[in-house]
Amino acid sequence: MRENGRVTSATRQPGTPAAPKLSTSLEQGTTTGPPPRLIATDLDGTLLRDDKSVSPRTVAALAAAEEAGIEVFFVTGRPARWMNVVSDHVHGHGLAICGNGAAVVDLHGGPGSHRFVKVRELARENALTTVRLLREAAPGTVFAVEQTYGFHQEPDYPKLHMEIPDNLLPAEALLAPDGPDADQPVLKILAYHPDLDPDAFLTLARLAIGEHANVTRSSPSALLEVSGPGVSKASTLELCCAERGISPEEVVAFGDMPNDVEMLTWAGRSYAMGNAHPAVVAAASGRTVANNEDGVAVVIERLLADRP
Template sequence: MQVRPHVVATDLDGTLLRPDKSLSARTAAALDAFHARGGQVLLVTGRPVRWLPAVYAQLREPVPAVCANGAVVYDPQTDTVLRADPLAPEIMAEVARRLRAEVPDVVFAVEVDDGRSMRHTADWPSHWNSEHPSALLVTDPAELLTSPAVKLLVRSSYTDDPDVFVRIVAGALAGLAEATHSSKSGLVEISAAGVTKAAGLAWLCARLGVTADDVVAFGDMPNDVPMLTWAGRAVAVANAHPAVREIADAVTASNADDGVAVYLEGLLAEAERATPEAS
């Protein structure tokens, strides 16, 4: 008997992965057991495609992924982008104009080439990924906005509170694009209008022939809210942002305590009890 729901759609950082970015043996075993009962696992992440290999190396086999907060749907088996919905250069130029008027010291970076590379200027705060070979330094800020980007990244010294900053950014954009956040560092992530984790996941599920009722989704941050609202069953990890916990149907253990595995083990136990004994 196939386990219900049929699809697990899970965020990565802060949800499926432990704080050190590792996938625990317990979680890997739970995903394998879910797959063995006929279930499908999908990754739904703010990460770009270029950050997925470290996760795939810890899975039994690569699984489809919705990346860049819904802007990219990726098939790792063929290394193919099935769908991309980037911000157009003219939209990014208007976003930049509005944000510079609202927050004068705002700085930008972009995820381009369907999320296979990043571009940033010298004033972009240095983080571990800024030194990666796929992160390209450009000297002219205008050059950041000349190619379609699956995600526009925004930082400012105005505030290090991402909840405050995302409200400022979203207010300035006023429907021009989507603004959300998935970290606690003050970074705001901007996508094309209508692009969310929910939209990307809905497209992929339609391709797979499943509906929202077939999906249990796991998340921890505000960028997960659209996906959790869309899915038939929404589960927050215990370390989730208050906005996520508020809309979740259930709360499991934290990512440090293998919350996704804990919940899946319960689903699998239910499926086992529901399986008629062989006569």
């Protein structure tokens, strides 16, 4: 695994309602502790509603947090080019950790001017080894490849994403040294199985792949996301916080799926959404209401109200 902190070219492409009262089952966690200096929030199923919108209440809460001097990080499995959904609605607040930690992107310039500030790529050798091991462990697995700008997939990979792939080739050809966009870093590979239970597929893949890569999932289907060894939302967030002199105790994190578990465990305060996967509920120190009920905004409002 190599890390590259270089700056690269840009990626392609009012009123706040009253806070709902949390139900007794969700009144967990506390806003006490060191004043927060950074908010780290997942997007899909967490900050975003199910229709992929950001509510006016959430926009206002994020703006109020930044006005109070709290930095906002979006921490997502999405590739950088899918970040317009956030910057379109929240006016370019903050930085985004994309691809489950594979890249850090500055959103402050707004749509069309995002820039990479850190890239933690998946070495092609590791990616090819992962493909081989998963084909052996789970026959029928099909793959897609995410790069800084490109997206490629195998011919049998289903239409799961927002875009038409740049190339349709076997994964071995996509990841070859002379494959498409060979000059671009590979951020992650996606592995899909049409029949396996999602959590069972994740367990199987982690056993098969071992230390060659980091494997997680955020989709309700049997779709795995494979990054470089040691690359995760948590590890990249930890790097970014260390650069800013921010301790885990000064971080408040939100998430809903297994790819959020390490981040929620690392952060001093963390909240599972009301719609969260059971593993996320077990990992978080608190719980809020569901994404469709503005669970992130509910907590931010309480945090700001409790500040001295």
